[in-house]
Amino acid sequence: MVNKANESESNLTVLTWHISSISSVRQVSLKDLGFGSDIPKAVMAYWKEHVVSTDALKPFGRKRKELTDYLAKHTQRGKLGEVVPPKKIKKIEGDIYRIQQDFLREKEKLKALWPTMCEEQVAGITKRFLEYKEIQEMSDSERKKLADKLSSAIKRSQPDWGYINGQIDFTYEFHNIGYVVTDDEELNFRLQSGLSRTQQGLYGELLKSVSIKASEVLEKLHKNDVVNRRTIGVVEDYILDKVNGLSFLDKRLKPLVESTREALAPLKEVKGTIYVNSSAINKLAALLTLMSSTARLERRLDNGEPLIKEEELQKPKAETSPAAAKSAPTPKSVVKVPKQSTKVTPKRPTGLMAFS
DSSP, X not given: OOOGGGOOOSEEEEEEEEEEOOSOOOEEETTTTTOOTTSOHHHHHHOEEESSOSGGGHHHHHHHHHHHHHHHHXXXXXXXXXXXXXXXXXXXXXXXXXXXXXXXXXHHHHHHHHHHHHHHHHHHHHHHHHTSHHHHTSOHHHHHHHHHHHHHHHHHHSOOHHHHHHHOEEEEEEEEEEOOOOSOHHHHHHHHHHHHHHHHHHHHHHHHHHHHHHHHHHHHHHHOSBOOHHHHHHIIIIIIIHHHHTGGGOGGGHHHHHHHHHHHHHHHHOOSXXXXXXXXXXXXXXXXXXXXXXXXXXHHHHHTOOSXXXXXXXXXXXXXXXXXXXXXXXXXXXXXXXXXXOOOOOOOOOSOOEEO
């Protein structure tokens, strides 16, 4: 039966996206290009080159990473795609559209540069080939013959723009997913149950992503005496804002949002440097330690227990700088980093879904 206590939205907004890009064109050896006994063995053994410059293809990989980093902050990936918070659809679509347009502008730039870029690559490869000591020892006529043969072979191996154009693309779509309503009440109940189970699977995946991010933050706190403001920003972006936006998936997420806000509040009051042995970070360290264990976090949320317990907080210590702390027998950090498995086994969604 559907868990009424944790019943959430009856529909999900899901983003599906696809980026196809090539980070590099394959390397070729002299043997690949048809050379053999006419080339010294030492050159044959070590010579390898990319037939197209890899630098020109890097912007597409950067745009892909920009998109995946953005989605990691705002959505939760599931079997059906990226689940989007309903209140953030307009903003998320606008930001993805901007990334897509940047991607397509880079593609137009590459198209304009492609013929010249390929010629420059051929010239550069040939020049480096002729700089081999074994090649320089050959006669001028032999070197020219090999250089011409190499240039022609490289040109034949370079993909034309038609191929590259088909390999570089960026598309995305938003879908509204819900259960089909029929005149059969029993069937309707099964379909609704299927959607509910899908939401519960997303809830579990969200807690796992929170756990992974919490472990990363704890590790940074453990390695430093001073809390970097960017580290606090990671907690705000990848945990607080993300969970808050996706809290519609399950009512159990609301205490997690409230506890994270409560733990971050003291840090916003600090104007200067925040040290890891300060009382300001006490609650956040305790909460992150809990978050880093998916099983413990889920158990407390299921049981409605407080996420931050007084007995788990470190006793307040005098706030000292790293230099002053060296003379005292205090640990480098109050934070302990438990081992965290990042292996995620997604659950297979059940029930019939309808795309509209």
